[in-house]
Amino acid sequence: MGFGFPPGALRARTGGNHPVHVPILDLKLAYDELAAEFDAAYRRVMASGRYLLGPELEAFEQEYAASVGAAHCVGVANGLEALQLALLARGIGPGDEVIVPANGYIATWMAVSRVGATPVPCEPVAATHNLDPARAVPLITARTKAILPIHLYGQTADMAALRTLAADRGLWVLEDGAQSHGATCHGRASGSLGDAAGISFYPSKNLGAFADAGAVTTSDPALADRVRLLRNYGSKERYRHEVIGLNSRLDELSAAFLRVRLRHLPEWNRRRAAQAARYQERLRGVGDLVLPHVPDWAEPVWHLFVVRTARRDALQAHLTAQGIGTQIHYPIPPHLSGAYRAAGWKRGDFPLAEQVAAEVLSLPIGPQHTAEQIDAVGAAVRGFFAGG
Numbered sequence: 001m002g003f004g005f006p007p008g009a010l011r012a013r014t015g016g017n018h019p020v021h022v023p024i025l026d027l028k029l030a031y032d033e034l035a036a037e038f039d040a041a042y043r044r045v046m047a048s049g050r051y052l053l054g055p056e057l058e059a060f061e062q063e064y065a066a067s068v069g070a071a072h073c074v075g076v077a078n079g080l081e082a083l084q085l086a087l088l089a090r091g092i093g094p095g096d097e098v099i100v101p102a103n104g105y106i107a108t109w110m111a112v113s114r115v116g117a118t119p120v121p122c123e124p125v126a127a128t129h130n131l132d133p134a135r136a137v138p139l140i141t142a143r144t145k146a147i148l149p150i151h152l153y154g155q156t157a158d159m160a161a162l163r164t165l166a167a168d169r170g171l172w173v174l175e176d177g178a179q180s181h182g183a184t185c186h187g188r189a190s191g192s193l194g195d196a197a198g199i200s201f202y203p204s205k206n207l208g209a210f211a212d213a214g215a216v217t218t219s220d221p222a223l224a225d226r227v228r229l230l231r232n233y234g235s236k237e238r239y240r241h242e243v244i245g246l247n248s249r250l251d252e253l254s255a256a257f258l259r260v261r262l263r264h265l266p267e268w269n270r271r272r273a274a275q276a277a278r279y280q281e282r283l284r285g286v287g288d289l290v291l292p293h294v295p296d297w298a299e300p301v302w303h304l305f306v307v308r309t310a311r312r313d314a315l316q317a318h319l320t321a322q323g324i325g326t327q328i329h330y331p332i333p334p335h336l337s338g339a340y341r342a343a344g345w346k347r348g349d350f351p352l353a354e355q356v357a358a359e360v361l362s363l364p365i366g367p368q369h370t371a372e373q374i375d376a377v378g379a380a381v382r383g384f385f386a387g388g
């Protein structure tokens with residue numbers, strides 16, 4: 001994926017009249033930093049003759065499960081199918097309802113739709129952008145089977161409240177952990193906060209492969225077993241197919257690369273946290289800017305640094321003109337997207353989600369960004385609100 005700037009442009013040039021170039025992300029630099037380890041992993045796998053369902057995947061599954069404090073991890077092809085397989089394994093399907101965030105990435109909704117169940121949108125807590133447990137209560141019906149919160153932008157949803165709600169109503173909790181590798185809630189890691197979690201290792205994630213990849217984590221052995229079966233044509237033994245499954249396997253090369261990245265995840269998350277703190281310090285009280293709010297029970301991993309302003313589009317244009325990359329996560333709430341047109345949602349149905357979509361802007365953040373770059377972005381944002 002291209003992010004609009006060549007790798008050479010990464011270094012912020014703040015002196016003289018030079019424009020500042022800060023990409024929102026540059027994945028090549030992640031490779032560069034650990035090239036020797038990635039290259040060794042590549043050679044090891046290529047020389048092994050095993051490319052699917054081999055020792056690298058087994059080792060990664062054990063290492064990742066241990067890192068989140070779950071008993072099991074099952075590698076799959078991507079984050080969407082991780083969620084889909086977890087729902088399938090739980091037996092959720094046509095006639096069932098699953099409560100999902102009204103704001104966020106559409107994959108979460110699609111996973112529910114792809115198993116034939118109905119996504120029921122729930123508005124977020126305004127301060128955190130995460131699914132609001134209080135607003136979920138009136139959405140629960142006799143058909144509700146599960147709650148599927150996203151830990152959006154790298155900060156966990158209020159899992160203590162959601163677990164209590166789910167326990168009271170006999171609901172299953174599936175975490176969407178695509179953006180929260182290493183994040184904690186009351187000290188417990190994302191991936192072990194619900195009954196199961198669907199994880200994405202899409203290249204730009206905090207823990208990303210160099211291709212599509214994903215996993216399901218859970219401490220429920222029967223569920224893990226079922227996902228393992230479903231990811232491989234419903235088969236545990238070659239040519240014996242017990243159920244109709246998918247082909248959704250995490251390949252050996254990706255697993256080997258992920259093992260390298262996993263070893264560096266805590267350090268890379270620390271760098272993100274330092275950058276987030278730098279932004280918080282430099283952008284506090286600037287214009288109408290709303291900075292990310294972190295409840296005292298949450299330790300986010302800053303997958304994205306998302307600010308809000310009523311002047312979002314103008315701010316984005318100002319930053320683009322200065323060579324600063326930004327993105328909008330996400331510009332169209334799922335209920336207004338073409339994919340859900342048939343459901344008949346209209347503008348105004350989820351006003352908070354719609355307001356979030358109109359006001360959010362993601363600033364550059366990532367383990368390979370420099371403090372100088374973060375400061376340059378901070379200065380450009382302040383310049384915009386100062387009228388410069």
Ligand SMILES: Cc1ncc(COP(=O)(O)O)c(C=O)c1O
Pocket residue numbers: 078079080081104105107108150176178179199200201202212213214
């Ligand atoms: C919140 C969320 N859920 C699910 C996914 C789906 O993951 P994937 O792209 O690996 O299918 C993503 C990312 O792409 C995501 O950000």
